[in-house]
Amino acid sequence: MNLALSHYTGSQIQDLEDIQKSVIVVKDHLSLLDNLYYKFDSKLYYSGTPLEQLHCLNASADYALRTKKFEKTFMDLTKRLKSAYDICVGSEDLTKAHKDKIHYYLAVRTIIFKITTGGAPDVEQMNQKVRDLVKNALISDGVEEIFKLGDSTDGEIDIFDEDYLAKLEVIKQPNTKLQLLQQLLAKAIGELKKTNKIKGVDFSKKMNALVEKYNERDEQDVLQAKVIGDFSDEIIKLYNELREEMASFGKMGIDFEEKAFYDILISLAHKYDFTYPEDKLLELSKEVKEIIDDKAKYTDWNKREDIKAELQFDLMVLLDEWGYPPIDRR
Secondary structure, three states, rough: OOHHOOOOOOOHHHHHHHHHHHHHHHHHHHHHHHOOOOOOOHHHHOOOHHHHHHHHHHHHHHHHOHHHHHHHHHHHHHHHHHHHHHHHOOOOOOOOOHHHHHHHHHHHHHHHHHHHOOOOOOOOOOHHHEEEHHHHHHHHOOOHHHHOOOOOOOOOOOOOOOHHHHHHOOOOOHHHHHHHHHHHHHHHHHHHHOOHHHEEEEHHHHHHHHHHHHOOHHHHHHHOOOHHHHHHHHHHHHHHHHHHHHHHHHOOOOOOHHHHHHHHHHHHHHHOOOOOOOHHHHHHHHHHHHHHHHHHOOHHHHOOOHHHHHHHHHHHHHHOOOOOOOOOOO
């Protein structure tokens, strides 16, 4: 055994070896991250004014969000960096320059995590200065404001409020704005699916087609503002179409749930290629809702086989009475 280590126990020697290995991992991952960001100028984070540091952090996060593949690579590397750094945080083999760079990349990771999930920033190993930088960066770019819109009520964000979209519109970083717009649309579609699965699935397909088209763009288009702007406009257009869909039942003289049943009846008519009078379809939708409401008064009605069988029978009788689908008597 090395004389320098002879006074350590076996577990302490193992701890030292783990720390040394972690230092190597940290340095390797810093090198990988530097290579990933070699086209990005991060000097202002280290030497700029507080405001310049904030702008640099936001721009750094936006840079990582330019493609899904780039974002995933960055988040995977910084996750492994953080795990290794947690083990060797006190090592003298890590210089101030190393630690400054670690804090920079972990700060960028925290901002991306907030943007993509809305979750609380992970700042355990950061000093107070960097924590404040992350907090202020999220505020300065308007991201924190987005996630606080519902705090005055029950903590829920009204995604159909004009104020929500207006606050998204003023975010300066294009990829950040785009990420938040996609989240907005996904949440809106989720709300629609709760009461109208048919239309919800339809809007999901439209959104997925848009995102797929955007993700498959040419490499030279990745950083083009026009491409990002066009996609943002498409997302907003689809979001507004969804809002119109959510309000369309009023013009039809039925409520939101009745509109969901109406859409189901319409989709079946299209699927099996038959027509049915529009006025009767609206009235039939109301009758369907009445039957559903009658069964919904029972606790766990949708899990009880007896209630479900009764509902199925009542619906079959109702549809037969209304001549849906119409029988070809030729």
